[in-house]
Amino acid sequence: xxxxxxxxxxxxxxxxxxxxxxxxxxxxxxxxxxxxxTLDELNAVLGVAAERLAEExxxxxxxxxxxxxxxxxxxxxxxxxxxxELAVLPEDRHEAQVLISEADARRLEAxxxxxxxxPAHPALVHPPRRGHAERVVAPxxxxxxxxxxxxxxRLAQAEPQRPELLVYLNxxxxxxFVVGRVAAVRRGQGEVLWRPGDRG
Numbered sequence: 001x002x003x004x005x006x007x008x009x010x011x012x013x014x015x016x017x018x019x020x021x022x023x024x025x026x027x028x029x030x031x032x033x034x035x036x037x038t039l040d041e042l043n044a045v046l047g048v049a050a051e052r053l054a055e056e057x058x059x060x061x062x063x064x065x066x067x068x069x070x071x072x073x074x075x076x077x078x079x080x081x082x083x084x085e086l087a088v089l090p091e092d093r094h095e096a097q098v099l100i101s102e103a104d105a106r107r108l109e110a111x112x113x114x115x116x117x118x119p120a121h122p123a124l125v126h127p128p129r130r131g132h133a134e135r136v137v138a139p140x141x142x143x144x145x146x147x148x149x150x151x152x153x154r155l156a157q158a159e160p161q162r163p164e165l166l167v168y169l170n171x172x173x174x175x176x177f178v179v180g181r182v183a184a185v186r187r188g189q190g191e192v193l194w195r196p197g198d199r200g
Contacts, residue, residue, distance in 0.1 A: 021084070022092030035155040036086040043079045046072055064186060068179065071111065075172065078104060082165060086155070100168045108171040115182050 012018055017025050018033060026033060050072040057065050081098045088097075156166055 020092070021088040024089065031155040031158040032086060036083040039079050039083045039086070043076050043083075046076050046079070050076070062186075068183070071179075075175075078168075082168070085162075085165060099162070100165045102164050102167070105164065105168040105171045108168070108175045112171070112175055112178055115178050118182060118185075 010019075012025065013028065016028055018028050019025050020032070050069060053065055053069050053072065057069065078100060082100050084097065085093070085099055093099075153166070155161060
């Protein structure tokens, strides 16, 4: 199914409201708008990351990076599916609408397991251990997941959401964190670690 946009501006948003795909007019500050707006922001960041990765691959091809690029493009498409689900109320979903499934989350988990099993510098790939603050990784250029699951959780507090979607967003948060660290390790880059009390 193709989405055709014949007219970008509608004037509805001039007063701080917008319309859901089902036609309902809602405030732009509503949890639902925040949720799929946050997914759009993440999708844009992933698009930049994918283009940068593609550019690196043109200079230095890598099977691992090729697989990662395919995964990033797939996730971009899945984020459009997730946003499409959030853009309509449950009663307005049509029969052919594609929804995030349990299988989508399971695939992220399988990929997470594979990345964590990579032999190169596994200590950097695995999450920091509880009680070891010096192993906590500070935000850096590969941390593209800001706000990804939080907005969905806020919406779920206001309006019930399908658990499959919430699980997927939560797994995606983990996936992006691990993949960011894997990408850094593959490039021989260090990580910025939190050192409590360090003012140097």
